[in-house]
Amino acid sequence: MRRTLAPRPLPPAEDQAARFARQREADRTATAEDYVELIADLLRADGEARAVDIARRMGVSQATVTATIGRLQRDGLVETKPYRGLFLTDAGRDMAAAAKARHELVVQFLIAVGLDAETAEQDAEGIEHHASEAALQAFERFLAARKAAG
Amino acid sequence: MRRTLAPRPLPPAEDQAARFARQREADRTATAEDYVELIADLLRADGEARAVDIARRMGVSQATVTATIGRLQRDGLVETKPYRGLFLTDAGRDMAAAAKARHELVVQFLIAVGLDAETAEQDAEGIEHHASEAALQAFERFLAARKAAG
DNA sequence: TCCGAAAGTTAGCCTAGGCTAAGAAGTGTG
DNA sequence: CACACTTCTTAGCCTAGGCTAACTTTCGGA
Numbered sequence: 001m002r003r004t005l006a007p008r009p010l011p012p013a014e015d016q017a018a019r020f021a022r023q024r025e026a027d028r029t030a031t032a033e034d035y036v037e038l039i040a041d042l043l044r045a046d047g048e049a050r051a052v053d054i055a056r057r058m059g060v061s062q063a064t065v066t067a068t069i070g071r072l073q074r075d076g077l078v079e080t081k082p083y084r085g086l087f088l089t090d091a092g093r094d095m096a097a098a099a100k101a102r103h104e105l106v107v108q109f110l111i112a113v114g115l116d117a118e119t120a121e122q123d124a125e126g127i128e129h130h131a132s133e134a135a136l137q138a139f140e141r142f143l144a145a146r147k148a149a150g
Numbered sequence: 151m152r153r154t155l156a157p158r159p160l161p162p163a164e165d166q167a168a169r170f171a172r173q174r175e176a177d178r179t180a181t182a183e184d185y186v187e188l189i190a191d192l193l194r195a196d197g198e199a200r201a202v203d204i205a206r207r208m209g210v211s212q213a214t215v216t217a218t219i220g221r222l223q224r225d226g227l228v229e230t231k232p233y234r235g236l237f238l239t240d241a242g243r244d245m246a247a248a249a250k251a252r253h254e255l256v257v258q259f260l261i262a263v264g265l266d267a268e269t270a271e272q273d274a275e276g277i278e279h280h281a282s283e284a285a286l287q288a289f290e291r292f293l294a295a296r297k298a299a300g
Numbered sequence: 301t302c303c304g305a306a307a308g309t310t311a312g313c314c315t316a317g318g319c320t321a322a323g324a325a326g327t328g329t330g
Numbered sequence: 331c332a333c334a335c336t337t338c339t340t341a342g343c344c345t346a347g348g349c350t351a352a353c354t355t356t357c358g359g360a
Contacts, residue, residue, distance in 0.1 A: 011271070013206045013207045017207055018209065020208050020210075026276055057170075058167060059166075059167030059168065059170050059171045060319090062338065063339075066339060067317070071316080083325055083338060113289070114292065122172065123285045125170070126281075127280050130276025131276075134265060142263050201309095202307055210348070211348080211349060212308065213310080214347065214348055216309060217347070218346090303358100304360105313348100319342100322340085322341085323338105325338075326338090328333105
């Protein structure tokens, strides 16, 4: 019997590279998701989404918001008229709805496994962008099972 | 009794801004954590960490690795001599150990809640950088409870 | 030993996402 | 209705993190 504890071997390089690549892809879409989610929330709560409110809630300057909104517009998620409020395109609304659903699910899941609401809200902000469909389904199953068990 | 479903009000702007700011902070440290974790793995597995292997495993060009390593060195995480392999400083080793522990914990947790190993590995790559200490402790408690329950 | 292949670096480019400062556009009130 | 205030945009700057192409250094084998 071997006594030397074999260190877990590294995964194949290609697999690892693919994971990091998907990771970078998720990072790229995260900002867009956060913005459209916030814009949708503002439209719902205030009836309008103004750059100044986005800046305040994102904790960035208005100039940054203008630049980011430009990218969202270029990517077909948002429609703007100069000096007017923001509106979501169909694609933007879809993304916002999906992002919001994911966000809520992650928050509920984190609370269910023992996190306090405030921390759950904070952590969900980051985790929601990195949970795959399979993971979200697992979270849902977990919540359903817990609910069934009482 | 009210029939209109009150939409959940937006959180205070300052709270939301603080969450996004912490989020951006986590994003900034994520690359460093991934690199030192990988360097530590390579040192353990191969006895050395070479830029060409990091490039292959991260799925980026060697030029990108050189630039990133430069930042890690500037930040006191890595030591290099030109055209020689990489070494971790004490700070780098600490960060790598913490990152690896977090990574493993998140993988085990995701598997415990029903994810397959491959997806767990993929999702952990993103989630590990965004789970707070409180969340990691919750994950640990969950694993411990499940183990106790059998 | 030397020389070609592999590894590492440098130069120059790009995008995303931050910032400040300054100016333009819209709005509300005396 | 005019002027001050707020909002939005523009200009110019920065860092991180990507890329390719070209160059330098190292290393191993004939």
